[in-house]
Amino acid sequence: MTNNKEHIKKVLKSIVLSEDEKTSMRARLAEYAALKPIRTEETERMSDDIRQHTQTPESRLHMLIYKVIYKIKTMPIIAGLLIVVFAGGGTSLAAEQAVPGDALYPIKTEVNETVRGALTFNTEAKARWEARLAERRLEEGEKLTARGEFSEEQKARIESNFKAHAERTQERIDRIAETDPALAAELSSRFEVALNAHETILAQIEAGDGVDVSSLKAHIHAHAGTVGTLRVQAVQHVSVGTDVDLEVAAEQMRAAAEKSLDETERLLARLKGKLDAEQYARAEAELESAANLFIEAEAELAAEDYRTAFARFRTVLSMTHHLSVFLKSGYLGEVTADERVDGHATSSEQEHRERPMIHITPLPSVFVDTDGQTTIPTKGSANTTSDESSSDETETSTSVEVETETEVETDGSTLNVDTETSGGINVNL
Amino acid sequence: MAVQHTEKRFLEIYDRYADAIFRFCVVRVTDREIAKDLTQDTFMRFWDTLRKGDEVTYPKTMLYTIARNRIIDHYRKHKSESLELLSERGYEPVSKIADAASQSECQEVIEAIQRLPEQYRDVVYLRFAEGLPPRDIATICSEPVNRTSVRITRGLKELRNVLRIDTV
Numbered sequence: 001m002t003n004n005k006e007h008i009k010k011v012l013k014s015i016v017l018s019e020d021e022k023t024s025m026r027a028r029l030a031e032y033a034a035l036k037p038i039r040t041e042e043t044e045r046m047s048d049d050i051r052q053h054t055q056t057p058e059s060r061l062h063m064l065i066y067k068v069i070y071k072i073k074t075m076p077i078i079a080g081l082l083i084v085v086f087a088g089g090g091t092s093l094a095a096e097q098a099v100p101g102d103a104l105y106p107i108k109t110e111v112n113e114t115v116r117g118a119l120t121f122n123t124e125a126k127a128r129w130e131a132r133l134a135e136r137r138l139e140e141g142e143k144l145t146a147r148g149e150f151s152e153e154q155k156a157r158i159e160s161n162f163k164a165h166a167e168r169t170q171e172r173i174d175r176i177a178e179t180d181p182a183l184a185a186e187l188s189s190r191f192e193v194a195l196n197a198h199e200t201i202l203a204q205i206e207a208g209d210g211v212d213v214s215s216l217k218a219h220i221h222a223h224a225g226t227v228g229t230l231r232v233q234a235v236q237h238v239s240v241g242t243d244v245d246l247e248v249a250a251e252q253m254r255a256a257a258e259k260s261l262d263e264t265e266r267l268l269a270r271l272k273g274k275l276d277a278e279q280y281a282r283a284e285a286e287l288e289s290a291a292n293l294f295i296e297a298e299a300e301l302a303a304e305d306y307r308t309a310f311a312r313f314r315t316v317l318s319m320t321h322h323l324s325v326f327l328k329s330g331y332l333g334e335v336t337a338d339e340r341v342d343g344h345a346t347s348s349e350q351e352h353r354e355r356p357m358i359h360i361t362p363l364p365s366v367f368v369d370t371d372g373q374t375t376i377p378t379k380g381s382a383n384t385t386s387d388e389s390s391s392d393e394t395e396t397s398t399s400v401e402v403e404t405e406t407e408v409e410t411d412g413s414t415l416n417v418d419t420e421t422s423g424g425i426n427v428n429l
Numbered sequence: 430m431a432v433q434h435t436e437k438r439f440l441e442i443y444d445r446y447a448d449a450i451f452r453f454c455v456v457r458v459t460d461r462e463i464a465k466d467l468t469q470d471t472f473m474r475f476w477d478t479l480r481k482g483d484e485v486t487y488p489k490t491m492l493y494t495i496a497r498n499r500i501i502d503h504y505r506k507h508k509s510e511s512l513e514l515l516s517e518r519g520y521e522p523v524s525k526i527a528d529a530a531s532q533s534e535c536q537e538v539i540e541a542i543q544r545l546p547e548q549y550r551d552v553v554y555l556r557f558a559e560g561l562p563p564r565d566i567a568t569i570c571s572e573p574v575n576r577t578s579v580r581i582t583r584g585l586k587e588l589r590n591v592l593r594i595d596t597v
Contacts, residue, residue: 013558015452015455017447
């Protein structure tokens, strides 16, 4: 044992929090602080007699929630799960609707999401879950934008959390791409179109209520670009594989497309009563196009045209997933004549503010790439209403048609169909 | 905006002092997990104070004061655990960075501090490990300065004996 005083001090100073420990505590404290903002003079006057130090019944409760969450997080996973199952129950469920700023939000992120994350055991499941987490942050952002109260602090928090999840998703997909490019193609397609859909939804909500979310949209756009690159690479990797690999890839994509198609059909059926008639018709048409594409792709699969089948199944997946993001957003509902008075005070102004109407936009065809051609997604129609998007679609269809003619590749036929599809949507518009 | 300015300031204070508070807690309760709990608790109460709008000119001193009180409360609730019990339990190493040799040195120092008579532990740690001036230590322990100075001197002497250090 060295008798050097300086050495001992140095050794003691090495006792610090790890990076992770420090940042997670910081995040919890930031939320705690946001949950309990600075008192104004008003509340100060009211509370001076009653409250002595820092121990109010309210702050006790808040601190208790944080302590409980902290304890659950540091327990072995099983114990934490059991606690959530037996004691959480309704609270956990209620927390699912929370957004940053709500009392139950920490339960949503630190308990529910942690538990669900702990139940993902393989890389694929983790990648899907991480992507889902990124989407949850965006859904929260949409709710807050719709409410019209979206503080800079909340925006910053959602942006940084979204960014973290999106980056982790990309990392996982990247790693998956090394051994399973077909799966990587599916995951990246799915994530890419979801990001695109969310960006569009945010833009529409923003246009309706004026809360500026350009920074968040920029983040989404940037990540959609990166994921798009991943997607292109993965798809290319698949296309240059052996015939056996191609067949497997096509089968995988078929399964994914079928699942997505089924889910979206069920979703639409469930929402039938709650959807605007026009929106419902549009969604139904889109779904029908996707179903037709699916049948064609199956024919190609049977004919052993694996490359085309793969691409077409991927299109089905993209279209249906894009559509389901819109359907799940909860902003497509029936707006009665009373409410539709452009922001003027009506009896249901509250509801009008909280649920602006958005319009389903069809999948931009830039998200369907040609075999071997790289098309990095560019978003010309991000901030448009349905009227403008129809003219954009017309332009897009035209250029797509040209490409089709020069492309002798089988994927040219995919483009053909897409053109038809776009045309179909235009008719409906 | 005043609110955000304070929230920002709060987090800046956290960034600066989190490790120091954590260290203080670890040395005094000899358990990382509990220390983390106490650290978070300390900062949450610190925020509660900031909320009230009072000016806090010396956040460092206030943080140590709150932390010390949390530690006292912790011991009140967990009277049964003695130092011997903790040693037997084989808890995880307190420092994640230091190598094995330094680890055991760390442990020795911590145990030495914990073996000091109760009234010396806080002051010795704060003086020896953190180099705080006696005036601040007196504020943290809610004691008059001269009494604190005496404690520091005697405590350090004890520590010196236990650890056989030449100059402390």
